[in-house]
Each structure stands twice: as C-alpha cells, then as structure tokens.
Amino acid sequence: MSNQNARGGRDGRGTRLVTPGASLGASEGRRIGHGIVENAGQLIAVKLGALIENDDEISVMPSHTKYTPRPGDLVIGVVEAVQSNLWFLDINAPFNALLPMSLGPGKSEFGGARNVLNVGFSVLCRIQEVDETHSSVVTMKGLGLRRLDSGIVEEIPPHLMESLFSNSDVLKKLKSSTDCRIILADNGRMWIDGNTDSISDIISRIDKVRNLSRDFSSIDSMVEALQMEVY
C-alpha cells in the first residue's frame, strides 16, 4: 500500500465508517486486509473504523486498536517482573513479552537479572519471534537496542504511528524544533529525551493528538498539532 493511497483514504472526504458486522459485499477476489473477514464469499467488517478500498485490497483502518507484535518490530518495553534467567516486559500488547537473559543487555550472571534490569525499567528492544499463541520473545542484541536511562516514554495509538510519521519531515521537524532526541517504536510508544521544557512541549503536542485520535478524519490536524510551535 503506497502512502499516497493510504492518505487518500483517510483525509475525511469520502471515507466510510464501518461497524463490526457490516456487510461489504462479495469478495470478488480482492485481497483482504486488516479488520475484515470473509464468510461464504461475502466480506464482513469485524472492526470499527474507516473502510479503505485500494485497487485490489480492502481493509479497515481501526479507530482504536491494541498493538499486535510482529517479528522485527522495534518496541519499547517496561520490565514487569524478573526471574533468575529472564524478564517479563509489558510491550503494550495483549500479552507480555519474554526477554531471556541470553538476549539481554551485556553479560549477567544467573540470578543477577535484577541487577541489570529491575522492575520499572524501560528498554528499547526488537521482537525476535512471535509464536502461534501470540506470545513474543524480544531481544536487546542489535544496534542501538539498550536500556533507556533518561527521558520519558509517551504513548500514541499504535495504528496512528504510520500515518502520523509517514512523511519523514514530521519527525525531523519535531526533533529540530524542540532539540529533543526521539525514537518511535512500533508498539505505540515514543521515547523523548531533552531538557524538561522541550519534553513538556512535546507532551502537550502529543496530548492534542491523543484527544483527536478517535477521529480518523483528522490525521492532518494531528500532524499539524505535532508540528505546531506551542509558544
């Protein structure tokens, strides 16, 4: 799906909101994307959101959704529990992720997990694998993956990440206008580090996005809010 098409379906003009159970006609060989199931040749929406119809694909852009882990995703996790040889991370998904000691940061002794990463610590990691029951294993082995020791983590509805930042200028401007370091993670979290005034500035912009997040027709206003100078 090209960005052009994606945005074309989300600008509020001609968009159609569908509700679960809505009948969307015969499948006619179209590819079925997010939020739609096929039953006896008929397409049914299973999520609330905007219907997006491209050349040969039909899908629903949800107005609210939980993050679903996919292998390779960059995610920010918070340590929820520690065992002698692994950590349980909250990654904003329906199920906690496992970080085995072998994939953790640096070397740690068996039983020393807590000294490396304690409960409440935030980490930047990558989804290593997702099994058939959707539970995931994350790794911190990789370039840039690390414990986050400063800054703050904010949340944005995960499904909006792509459309908000599809234009790379948005993030660039946000960084340059606030002089903050920002990392966008695929699980709807963003890490922001800088001086407190700049962080507060970004949080107030993100608050505006969160207030608008239910309204799929206001992606442009959300992007605007992110880029607006608050002063």
Place this chain on the structure above:
Amino acid sequence: MPTPPVPELLRAHLNKLAEKDERLDGRGRFEGREVILETGVLSNAEGSARVQMGNTIVLAGVKFQIMTPYPDRPTSGGFMTSAEVRPVSGLHWEAGPPSPEAIELGRVVDRGIRESGCIDMEDLCILPGEKAWQVILDVFALSDDGNLFDAFATAAMAALRTATIPGEKFDVGEDRPLPVSKTPMMCSYHRVGGRYVYDTIRREEIGGAERIHITLGDDNHVHSLQKGLKGAFTAAEFDEIMEHARSRCAELRDLVNN
C-alpha cells in the same frame, strides 16, 4: 493481579519537572482542573450529582431508609457513606470485595461530612425511639484519572444539598428537602517530585509518594484530615497546603452552593 510497576523514567521525569516547579500536564503546583458539576443526574436517587475533573468522572447518589434509632440516641437519625470503586473506572481497579483504598476513600469522605455537623441528626427523627431517617450516601467512580477523593467529596456535598427526604414514599409525611446547614469541602495534596501538588492526575499519583486530605467547613474549621501512603512531611509543608486549602475550599463551596 500484581500492581503495575512504577516506570522509573516517569518518576525521574516528575522529579526533574519539580525542580523547575512544573507539572506533567502544564498546570501550576496548586492549580486544580476545572470542576464540572451537574446535579439531579440519577433519577432513582433522592439526591445526586456528577463531577468531572479532566478525565476523572464520579457520581454521588443519596438514598433514604427508615431505621430504628440507637437506644442511646433515641431522637437521632443516621448517616452512612459507602464508596464503590468498581473496575469500570480503570484498569487498576479490580473486581471483588472493596479494596482498602476504596474503603479509605469512603471513610475519609464520610468523616468530613459527619464531623462538620452539616446534617442535623435530630431533624431526621420521625418517632423518638422508634423511627428515624437514615441517609445513605453512595459515591461511585466512573473514570479514574486521579484525585477521586476530591471528586467524591464535591459530588457528595452537591448530592446531599439537593436531596429530598421521601416522606410520601415511606408514608411518613410530606417530601421535604434534606436540611444541610454547611458545606464542608475537601482538598487533596500529593507529594510528587518531592513537593506537594494539588489535584493530581493518575500518572502523578503513580510516580508520587504520600498524600494529605483536608476537609474544611464554612468557617475554615478543620473537620477531617487524612495522611495516606508511605512518606513523611514537615509542619512547614503542612502549613503551606493548609493555606491553599482554605482558599480552594471556599471556591469549591461556592460552586456547590450555587
């Protein structure tokens, strides 16, 4: 369910903000959220109110029952407060019997109202030694984004002040307004980033330490105090929040009385 961990980054950020005397949502240290108050919102309650402060929303409902006065006070009615914080109001509230937190909420709200003497218990007597009204105040959380205490206390007073004693329903005379002679109000302060702030949002509470609840009557008399959670405070700190509570309680009182 295990209590979710306090994210270390949040705690550290709250500390940094405090150094510059700032808050997470941009408010001043003693700046409260706008209080939106509506009364008469529950048609099966004899008095009711809804209070919204940011994303915190609560309800209060007043019901009446006929009780037998206690033998040692044959001409007195009764007053009881019960706080229900059902899991509808937030991810962090669990199903099951009332948690110690919910019980504390109900009891602190109850004490402020009871001790102010705003409800004349003698006036609730119907037949000495035999029949009296029992006023039952139920406070109920719909959405918890911090400071349920003040939201409950404000909704409670608004519900009581608009309550009607249902004499006709119980066949004991006419319906009449519940006489409420005073308007005790509560202000709550939470230590966040080392200093006390007023009217905390949930993220501040998560990263905060101890809290103090002050209920003041019309004449600034103190009717109830409560210190909750782990932490210690100084007399000077208490003086400072007490001074703020005096002015803020007066503002809230005007809101409830009008």
Place this chain on the structure above:
Amino acid sequence: MGGYGDVQMIDENGIRMDGRTAGDIRPVLINAGIIPVADGSAEVIWGNNHVVAAVYGPMEAHPRKIQKQDRAVLDVRYNMAPFSTTDRIRPGFNRRSREISKVTAEALESVVLTELYPRSKIRVEIEVLTAEAGTRCAGITAASVALADAGIPMTDMVISVASGKINGVVVCDLNKEEDNYGEADLPMGVCANSGELVFLQMDGDLSPEEFQVAWDYNMGAIAPVHEIMIEALKRSNGGDE
C-alpha cells in the same frame, strides 16, 4: 400490590400508559466513548434505564489459571449501582448479577473473535446507574457498543430487547409500571446483521400464539436500535453523518 386486574395498562385503542403501542420500544439514546480512561465505552439510556459499559484490553490474563490456550477470556461483570433502584441495593455478591454476567459473557463470546488473542483477557464492565425494567438487555447492548469502540474484532454487534405480557396482552419492551404487572418476560439478544440469536431467556406464561408475537416484536426492534448504535459510534469516532 393490591388492585391487580383493576389496573388498566392498555386502553381500548391499544395505547399503553406511556403512550406507546404494543410493538413500540421506549426512546433509546446511545453515546460511545463516555469513559475517557477505558479502551472503549458506551452509555445506553433506554427509557429511564441508564447503563454504562467499559471495555479494557485485550491484556495479559491474571491469574494464569484463568487463561485459555486457544482464545481470550471475556471477563464480564454486570452490576447494579446501589442508587440505581427505588430501594437501595446493598453492594456485594448477588446471584442475579452473577447469572446475568455469565449469560452476557456467553452472548458476547459468540461474536467476539476471541481466538485472535489466546491467553489474554478482555474485561467488560457493565454498570446499571438507573434501573427501570430491562437492564440486562440495555447492558448487553451497551457492552456491544463499548466492545466496538474499543476496537475489539467482532463478527457482529448484539442488540438485546425483551417483550412480555400484561393484562393478557403481549407488548414490547415493558417499562417499570408494566413490569410490576407483567405475566411473562422474553429477553432476546440478536446479532444485528445475521439475525442469529446469542442470548435467550424467558419466564412466565405465554401461549404459542403469544410467544410468536413476543418473538416478532423483539425481532422488529433490532434494526432501529442498530441504527442508533451505528450513529453513536460515528459521532464519537468521526464518521460522516
């Protein structure tokens, strides 16, 4: 309750005390997204009933023993607030609420794609703020809207309505006064698009003919309420009117 039989609940023109005809439902108002801290929420004001529902999740299911390996657990609670009725309800365990919670969960499980979230939990909290006959139906309806609002995948939305009998006449959606003299109650939960039933209870006494009328009244009420649900979701999620 004296005077039963003397009370005329329906006049000679078939008009009920509140002005409805036998097949009419009470006015219904639905709003979505009313609980800011929830993943999804809704309120249903159905006649004088006021019911709210909040959805949290899907999330990690605790304790581990409640987890299902192949699907999510729908953890549904129906509860009546203490001030919701004329006589105050004492908070705490209540067999009626437990039963309604169970059948509501099972009705919603029939449409929610729980298999997409194995081992997790979806919390559905239904709170009756004001009760005036028909709260379980309003609760199921509110929960459906809240689940949709939370982005939970479902093959359909469930709408619930009850019909009953007063003074020997079958009527749709009894209000409280009518319910006091009700001789039968048939609540049903119907999938809006497929027309399938996922919730069914009944008590009282209905002849085969009366039963059919009650059934048809319920079926006839589904589409109009479905429209109100969709409008509510559009209002809170920025759809075109």
